[in-house]
Amino acid sequence: MRDVAIVAFAQTRHSAVDEGLGESELILPVLDEVRERSGLRTFGFTCSGSCDYLAGAPFSFVSALDALGAWPPISESHVEMDAAWALYEAWVRLQHGDVDTALVYGFGKSSQGELREIMTLQLDPYYLAPLGLDQVSYAALQASASGADRAELDEIVRRSRAAGRDNPYALDLPDPSGDAFEVEPLRPYDIAPLTDGAAAVVLAAGDRARELCERPAWITGIAHRIDPHYLGMRDLARSASAAAAARAAGAGKGHVDVAELHAQFSHEEPILREALELPASTVVNPSGGPLAANPVMATGLIRIGEAARRILDGGASRTVGHAASGPCLQHNLVTVMEA
């Protein structure tokens, strides 16, 4: 394998409301920021992750290329997924050996539509989508199946929101309170907030990474695995695919100082902690995680970026970034980074 590292990461100051920026306007500042940090203006490969259903506009990701300067034509690709998977594609592309740098970005404006119903569109069209099963409803089914402890969930939300208030990029959300259910057993505060935002990462291979960055975050393991889609055909109390991805990425081969987990609902954190076999000494979601800012389609990339940042700034020596996709943690990507 070719050594590949994250050498720069940037994200927007995420917003809970539509600030009136178009998608390319949302992306441009973070692209400028990683270009400046890496000192690169052009990249061997560019890959983005977004979801056209968020804007309700076919090929909206193509319009977003305006922020890139894609003429004359560049080598570019896109995944209709969280940009964490765009990073995976870029990592694979760098393994080919003919290019040394890659730009990865993701963006999402959840403020424009009904996210709960937009997420229904990802479900199997024969058995699940026709029921009108929305995102919070299926998440609540998983929370119920996992037998999540209410006090533990409250503490996860309290800790995440407090960390978010200390993170200038995350939302300022109050300590959780109230005993109403959104969909029982989930309370409104168990659910990641609607968020608009974007993020970008620069990858570089081998010596190129050492030239561009004093302390690159080397990707020493990266793998993704997937569970059956239909929710009645897997044990919702566990995430077998997250555990398999963590094993394949070698997450357990050394101490994990920091883990950034893509838990969009409070009950997903204990499921992921167990799947990744994280010890109590691992700091989980010091950024606040998705419960403090959830710019859909960038949230997973931000987990990797936040975990990388801890290495880039010298605060940690071995970190894990986790990203999830699909209903009830169906698809999981685990990235292990080391100094």
Add this chain to the structure above:
Amino acid sequence: MPSDAPSDVTAAPQERAGDLVAEHVLEFPGGYTRTTGPVIGRFLTELRDGRIVGVRTADGRTLVPPLEYDPETGEAVTGEFAEVGPAGTVESWSWVGEPRRAHPLDRPFAWALIRLDGADTSLLHAVDAGDARAMRPGLRVRPRWKTERTGHITDIESFVPEVTRIVSPVRSTYRVKPGKALARFLDGVARGVFLGCRCGSCGKVYVPYRLSCPECGVAVTEEVELPDTGTITTFAINNLPDPRAPQVPFVSAYILLDGSDIPMIALVGDIPAHEVRQGMRVRAVWVPEEERTASMSNVKWFAPTGEPDAEL
């Protein structure tokens, strides 16, 4: 996603361009046409006929709803279908207190993973249980079918709990005569008087009037006219409505009429329920003379006299 999905964009003129908002709809009019393939098609065809089938995997498990490939192994499933259910068991559930537009029911309901009898996997569907308190793992449910079925997962409108209880109406009618003693007592009540009796053997005074002493088992012949005042010996505050009571809560009490040895039961009124106490002195409140009949409804209730409490 489709490049030809139409959309409607309208923008109302506003004062500042930065405030412009367009209402935008992404829709494929009439919906996509999707082929089902043989496995899902068989399931939906059976569903249209009111049956639920699963498909057998190579290792003999029954997948419900059927898939073309075994999610455990990735192997193609066999061509063997087996009818399952229709009853099943709830494995886990979430409760929707406020249904959303796209939801299958317009009243609170549960989403549930249901293990249909004979299946090795769980079906996700709605359960119309009325109240979250009716939901629990292990709950037995059955499908409620739509009358007009088209071969769609929503041919099952929802699942409903199995029948575990029924309501049995009971109503018999009788014609009851009071008997000699009670008839004599009610004659007194019709005149506004409580009639009792004194046992010639033990000397106890009973009210209402009776013909034998329950303690001595001897006939009683001495009739005693008792006053309509007495003392509360014990009482209960009733919070359930009763057609014989004036309001809720109401107080029913044991009242020891002055000169008697056995209390009788009656309502207490003209006083807040929480102020009623043992030892309280009370007097019968009679309905006006012209309304009286040979019935205890002549006594509206007992009301406090205002005298000091009696020692019991």
